Amino acid sequence: MSKVHLLFKIIRQLKVKAVLLLVITLAAEAAVVYIAGLYRLPKQYQSRLSGISKDGSCVYFDTLGRRADVESLLSGYNSVEDILYVSYVANLKYNNELYYLKAVSSEKCFGNSLKSPGDNGKDTNDAGDNGTGAKRGKIPSIVSSRLILQGDSAGDMIPATVFKEDEQFDTEFSVRDVLSEDSLVMNFQVGSNRVSAYNIFAPCGKDVYVIADDSLEDLLFEKIGFDRSVLYPSNGIVLFKEDSDRESRLEVINTLLANDIGVQDSSEIEETTRIVSKNNIDVFSAIPLLTMALSLAASFAIIVMSIDSEAKTIALIELVGCSKTQGNVLLITAFSVILLPGILLNSAFILTSVLLGKQLIDNVLITPESFLQLGITVLAFLAIITVSTLFLKRQNSHVQRVIEEI
Amino acid sequence: MTVLNVRDLHKTFVLKDMTVKALDGVSFAVEKGEMVAVIGASGSGKTTLLNIIGLLDRQDSGELELFGEIIDFSKDSKNAVIRNGRIGFVFQDYSLIANENAVFNVMLPLFFTKMPIGKMRKKAAEALQKVGFPETHLKNKVKLLSGGQKQRVAIARALVNDPDIILADEPTGALDSESSETVMSLLKDLNASGKTIIVITHDPLVAEKCTRVIRMADGKIV
Numbered sequence: 001m002s003k004v005h006l007l008f009k010i011i012r013q014l015k016v017k018a019v020l021l022l023v024i025t026l027a028a029e030a031a032v033v034y035i036a037g038l039y040r041l042p043k044q045y046q047s048r049l050s051g052i053s054k055d056g057s058c059v060y061f062d063t064l065g066r067r068a069d070v071e072s073l074l075s076g077y078n079s080v081e082d083i084l085y086v087s088y089v090a091n092l093k094y095n096n097e098l099y100y101l102k103a104v105s106s107e108k109c110f111g112n113s114l115k116s117p118g119d120n121g122k123d124t125n126d127a128g129d130n131g132t133g134a135k136r137g138k139i140p141s142i143v144s145s146r147l148i149l150q151g152d153s154a155g156d157m158i159p160a161t162v163f164k165e166d167e168q169f170d171t172e173f174s175v176r177d178v179l180s181e182d183s184l185v186m187n188f189q190v191g192s193n194r195v196s197a198y199n200i201f202a203p204c205g206k207d208v209y210v211i212a213d214d215s216l217e218d219l220l221f222e223k224i225g226f227d228r229s230v231l232y233p234s235n236g237i238v239l240f241k242e243d244s245d246r247e248s249r250l251e252v253i254n255t256l257l258a259n260d261i262g263v264q265d266s267s268e269i270e271e272t273t274r275i276v277s278k279n280n281i282d283v284f285s286a287i288p289l290l291t292m293a294l295s296l297a298a299s300f301a302i303i304v305m306s307i308d309s310e311a312k313t314i315a316l317i318e319l320v321g322c323s324k325t326q327g328n329v330l331l332i333t334a335f336s337v338i339l340l341p342g343i344l345l346n347s348a349f350i351l352t353s354v355l356l357g358k359q360l361i362d363n364v365l366i367t368p369e370s371f372l373q374l375g376i377t378v379l380a381f382l383a384i385i386t387v388s389t390l391f392l393k394r395q396n397s398h399v400q401r402v403i404e405e406i
Numbered sequence: 407m408t409v410l411n412v413r414d415l416h417k418t419f420v421l422k423d424m425t426v427k428a429l430d431g432v433s434f435a436v437e438k439g440e441m442v443a444v445i446g447a448s449g450s451g452k453t454t455l456l457n458i459i460g461l462l463d464r465q466d467s468g469e470l471e472l473f474g475e476i477i478d479f480s481k482d483s484k485n486a487v488i489r490n491g492r493i494g495f496v497f498q499d500y501s502l503i504a505n506e507n508a509v510f511n512v513m514l515p516l517f518f519t520k521m522p523i524g525k526m527r528k529k530a531a532e533a534l535q536k537v538g539f540p541e542t543h544l545k546n547k548v549k550l551l552s553g554g555q556k557q558r559v560a561i562a563r564a565l566v567n568d569p570d571i572i573l574a575d576e577p578t579g580a581l582d583s584e585s586s587e588t589v590m591s592l593l594k595d596l597n598a599s600g601k602t603i604i605v606i607t608h609d610p611l612v613a614e615k616c617t618r619v620i621r622m623a624d625g626k627i628v
Contacts, residue, residue, distance in 0.1 A: 002516070002517045002519075002520075002521065002522075002523060002526065003517065005517070005523055006517045009506070009510070013503075013505055013506075313503055316501050316502070316503055316514075317514060317517075318462075318486075319460075319462065319489075319495050319497075319501055320489070320490060320495070320514045320515040320518070320563065321486055321487070321489050321490020321491070321515050321518040321567075322486060322490075322517075322518055323482045323483045323485075323486035324482050324486075325482065325483065326483075326486070326518075398457070398462055398501070399457055399462055399463045403419055403421070
């Protein structure tokens with residue numbers, strides 16, 4: 001207990017320096033986490049893209065504003081493994097809120113965001129009797145974020161209303177999975193000729209995705225009476241089979257081009273993604289990088305100056321019975337205690353972001369990996385504290401002062 | 407009873423471009439209850455000797471026997487315990503924490519015992535009272551005290567753990583004659599109460615008040 005009292009006396013001696021050190025290290029740690037998060041976001045987009053393209057085995061297609069039945073168009077080509085697209089279907093009302101209902105052609109559109117194993121829709125014995133769901137006894141599966149599916153989990157059945165112009169249709173969906181609002185899903189928000197991963201993927205946000213399978217077709221076409229074109233894409237990705245040769249792929253591309261559907265090679269998209277990522281980082285990293293450099297340099301300088309002044313006090317304490325090891329431990333612990341509130345605040349921020357699923361802040365992606373960057377920064381501070389303590393305490397020792405007088 | 411026995415102590419400092427022989431074969435013994443003055447000019451090796459006796463520095467060669475035990479300088483923790491419980495220091499520059507009050511400075515050695523804080527405060531106040539430190543100044547920061555008062559605080563700190571030996575390095579060096587007189591009479595009183603005292607000084611008037619004088623020059627006893 002008495003050592004703790006002594007420890008806090010040492011911290012209190014630092015007064016303004018301790019407060020300054022706390023603030024500046026807090027800023028430095030936050031800046032490091034921010035910069036790491038800024039670099040992490042493009043990596044996530046690039047990784048999602050490369051997860052699909054698999055060595056260039058895909059092409060992006062764009063029908064230039066109209067909806068085309070690309071699936072029928074390419075149905076005769078054996079080199080096509082899958083066609084990934086997202087189509088806006090209708091407005092959906094759930095819990096008295098309106099959302100966009102978007103159909104996804106495949107679960108591949110969610111990448112690795114889906115955590116629950118799928119069961120291809122829920123069987124319902126009385127689906128035909130109660131007038132909801134599909135007549136084949138399957139209910140369409142939806143995926144959305146926690147923002148919308150609050151309190152719902154995979155496997156739950158939820159009632160919702162689908163709008164078709166002025167008509168409303170009450171139905172039921174099965175929850176396939178609940179994602180965090182920042183989970184990247186295919187969205188194809190294309191606004192330029194050069195497509196990047198930033199156009200293909202977007203955070204799940206407040207959209208509701210329904211998986212386009214037989215149960216959805218039954219619901220949309222037979223029960224509600226939508227036209228089949230509602231599921232036709234205006235853009236998407238054609239995935240080729242890995243063992244398909246170059247000629248067969250070219251045939252597919254030529255078919256698309258012949259039908260006035262624009263095509264971009266995956267290598268073009270990857271290159272555009274790299275350029276957009278670099279531009280984003282250049283734009284958003286300048287001030288945080290400066291802040292990081294200044295706050296780190298200031299933290300190191302204040303740590304060294306503060307230890308230099310406190311080393312004199314420890315040298316005095318060593319005269320009256322404190323061992324050198326105890327002196328080192330006292331000084332290192334005192335400075336670690338000063339750093340502690342900053343570490344706790346930054347950790348709380350990362351933990352809150354991860355637990356609440358609010359990991360995307362502007363262009364910064366906070367993930368559990370952010371703890372690693374925070375940890376490395378803290379270790380760097382501790383290294384500076386330890387080295388400064390060992391060196392400066394020796395410089396300020398009673399014996400050293402005697403030697404200097406000689 | 408011999409409390410201190412130094413045998414053939416050698417100590418050399420290697421400075422930037424020269425080697426300084428601070429101690430060159432120093433040997434002497436001090437009996438319990440003695441008040442010994444080590445006198446010599448500046449650079450004669452007095453302070454180096456005191457640092458080694460006080461377990462703050464180590465010799466290059468030779469042997470130091472303290473309280474009947476040969477000191478092993480590699481055992482820093484053990485030596486810190488000896489320094490804490492059996493040796494008291496008084497320095498010319500007081501070596502006090504200027505921004506803390508008198509009581510806290512005197513309490514410092516007690517932080518390395520298992521004493522509760524309340525008892526530490528009480529003991530520190532008693533030690534200050536013993537050296538005649540004014541009660542009204544107990545909570546004053548050391549930097550606001552006069553030289554004489556600072557040295558009383560330093561002596562109280564040296565006393566608070568009831569050590570066997572007090573090492574005083576130029577205890578009157580920074581004081582006016584009146585304060586010097588008071589500090590020396592304090593040390594005399596402590597000696598009279600059974601404490602062994604070694605005073606490092608270059609002042610013959612201070613040395614006169616001791617029971618024995620050891621003279622040093624160029625790192626040797628002369």
